[in-house]
Amino acid sequence: MKKYYPPVRTLHLYIGLFVSPFVLIFSISVLVLNHAGYLNSVMPVKRLPVIKSHLDKIPYDASDLQTAKAITQKLGINGEIDFISQNDDHISFPVTLPGERTKIEVNKHTNDVLITRDEEGVFRATNYLHKMPGPHNTTIRGNTVFMKTWRLLADMVVYLLLFLSASGIFLWYFLKAERKLGWLAIISGAIIFTGLLLFIIG
Incomplete structure (x- = not known):
């Protein structure tokens, strides 16, 4: 498995750079949707x-x-x-x-x-x-x-973000110095996700 570390790291880096403008667009749009009243007042x-x-x-x-x-x-x-x-x-x-x-x-x-x-x-x-x-x-x-x-680009960005998530976990696995903090981040994310899911379906 370790032989795949260099190519996965390279793909993780450059795919992350490629999708960053799209992530920025989606991030700004969420703020616009959540704060439409403020935007209407200033612009x-x-x-x-x-x-x-x-x-x-x-x-x-x-x-x-x-x-x-x-x-x-x-x-x-x-x-x-x-x-x-x-x-x-x-x-x-x-x-x-x-x-x-x-x-x-x-x-x-x-x-x-x-x-x-x-x-x-x-x-x-x-x-x-x-x-x-x-x-x-x-x-x-x-x-x-x-x-x-x-529409095609939006779909492609979603698939690439899924790859970034999977490759990020793969790369983290080989970074022993980050192992404890990584587990803490994964567990915290899982707890928050589960809580939101239960709230939605409850």
Whole structure:
């Protein structure tokens, strides 16, 4: 087993460096989610001027996503389309990029378009990246290349973090000087995890 120590140590080091920016994004996003009220007070969302436009030949007979994509292409707006709402009179949906949210509303009788935009800032951008690979609105999730790529990267980071945990335990096993503190850390973590698990299912 000891012969595997050098390559595992090298992988542990460089994989840790590789995933560190992603861990930073997820860490900041958790703080943003937990302290949204404070962030809103110090860095409020900036509402940009409303834009009115007009479009022709919108394919309302297509699927909701195809119609929304056709509208964004004609308007020259890029981003992830989410939560499409449509009835006989209107179709509306948000188009989101990290740190920027655009709401598009189209009058289906006149093809008039109302566009509202919010600049949310870099911290809320991490919040967006944290939540978007999730299960919500799965029928249209990942309709941009960026989000498809980010979803794959998010999965990859999880697998790499599992490897870092396993390789960290493997490396610790050979560091006799750290053996006692290591056991203390493992036992403490196990107790806290078990307590939280019992609290959740209790």
